[in-house]
Amino acid sequence: MAKRDFYDILGVTRSSTADEIKKAYRKLAIKFHPDKNPGDNAAEDKFKEAAEAYEVLSSPEKKQRYDQYGHSGNSPQGGGGGHMNMDDIFSQFGDIFGSGGSPFDSFFGGGGGQQGGSRRMSRGSNLRIKVKLTLDEIAKGAEKKIKVNKLIVCRTCDGTGAKDKSSVQTCKTCGGSGAVRRVTNTILGQMQTSATCPTCNGAGTQITSKCDSCHGEGVIRGEETISINIPAGVSEGMQLSMGGKGNAAPNGGIPGDLIILIEEIPHESLQREGNNVVYDLHISFIDAALGASVEVPTIDGKAKIKIEPGTQGGKILRLKGKGVPEVNSYHRGDQLVYINIWTPKAISKDEKEMLEKLQASPNFRPQPGKNERSFFERMKEYFE
Template sequence: MGKRDYYDILGVTRTSSADEIKKAYRKMAIKYHPDKNPGDKKSEDNFKEAAEAYEVLSNADKKKRYDQFGHAGGASSPNGGGNMNMEDIFSQFGDIFGGGGGSPFDSFFGGQQQSRGGRRVSRGSNLRIKVKLTLEEIAKGVEKKVKVNKQIVCETCDGSGAKDKSSFHTCHTCNGSGSVRRVTNTILGQMQTTSTCPTCNGEGSEITAKCIVCHGDGLTRGEETININIPAGVSEGMQLSMSGKGNAAPRGGIAGDLIILIEELPHEFLKREGNNIIYDLHVSFIDATIGSSVEVPTIDGKAKIKIEPGTQGGKILRLKAKGVPEVNSYHRGDQLIYVDIWTPKALSKEEREMLDKLRDSPNFKPQPGKNEKSFFDKMKEYFE
């Protein structure tokens, strides 16, 4: 079974505002939160599904790609939203519910946070790369291996930023929770708020001796080879996203995303217009007059086509389903062949004498408008 539509999951429409999408997700998160439905696998799946939908629809670029190409547009994780872990989801709560993340019920009802929920989870920055594709690769889809220079987890300290385990001490301000609570007296009674611990920045611990390699950052520069599966039908300027393949985050945080910008390489003979492929075919007036059989290039190789006797310049021939497929669809465009009559510029004496003899023949007299449609009429007829 395919994925459900993100708009249906949150109960919103394509024209819903960012605030409406945010409110819809907040409602779903409260309804299906694990704290409210302990041990309920269906609620947990709904909770993750709603988080995946919000992760895409709350991002302008991802939403635009999803609206245009659906789930195949790379708007979400290429591995699917089902692999979105709880750290990814809880990291959204800082924006949705305020405070340091974790369970929204903690700030509402003063409940106990999960062991990691109250701690601030850092996130690595996104990376952008450009991938150049040939027309053949775009038509068939391709797997690319790219080497990306980025921030990776320090191998010496395993990303902790500390010299050794003894260099960690529980934060004296938050006692390891990563967050601090404040109670304020108001005319309505006591109001409790939760915020990130200012001493440990939400990590729950302090480092007394830093790693000598990364100097406490928990990150170093490195190179990673990444396999990118690019679907057929992508186009110039399209952006794909791979979740978790960007810069690493320190202290076990969530890695950023890898944004892949598609660039089309020009083809030697063919041009692309949408999902159609255009080829300009030059034939001699002799072949156009008495007919011929010629080979033309396509993105699948060579194809032989027939030039009917009496073919006029400007005629459009079509090779059905020889164009580029639509993303996330079985439909494929056509190859359009524009016939252009090639006229020689230099003739021998014998050739000129032969043509002179034919000049006055009625069959060689132009008859404009007779049973012939204009180029624009042909184009209109084709697309209708």
């Protein structure tokens, strides 16, 4: 059977806005929701059909492919999405109806549409730590082993919270499902909903005798050494996340994440500007006039650069590829060498006399249109 046009299904047009498409889907989702139409296969088919249409038309990329190629543009062969199951559909509801996941949660406080219910899994809290890195570590990447004080799984009970295996029993209220179902009469008709079991709080089990170490929580305070692989190119203030390395969750739940905040340790002579590295080079006016070969520090060690005769203060020399790499990229910034002319604060009597002779020369001061090279050559001959 050929698929119906997605715009016709939702009752919108190609020019409809994202909000109009969203409102149209909300209306159909409430009308054909399985909880409002128990046992009605036709309503369930329309519910799935509306969800599939919204899944495509709510995505700018998928909508563009659909407008250009029709249903084939978002088929699995065409690079788009495939058939949606009920879990996929209900996962949309966090965006459409809020965090509850169903348009009927506001009426009953339960997980509407979750067929058969599910056990509620607790989740551990996230941890946040700071890691200080040198410029060399930032440029090359680093592996850091950090001791973290956090909640860990209780070793005595393996996180169950029970004194022994016989102390863990299936919840009699929900039969181990973690949820209870109920039928309620509302203005929309008879609704069947699922709610968290009030006896076991969604765990599906009850503990008759608690663990002496964790007192039934399944977690204790402890220390764990975590190896953190930091990619090259990170920067001050950047946050990295390691899933499951945060605080352990009570009763075998899902552990939280570890959030790593990057701090840069200032380099003694190099400064970072984005992916570039800046170095202030101070040379004498004699080296600037006659030219010289000098060594400058880089992330990779010392590098020799050539100062051309007649170099002016403020000139910038660029060392290609001597900067910091971009995160997850082969591209690397440059090192910029800023030329500064250094002037001595104290000079000897003989040095002063030589400089006074040079000062008397008409070529000593800049003259627009004149060849400054002739002055540098004469100064070189003077000092030789």
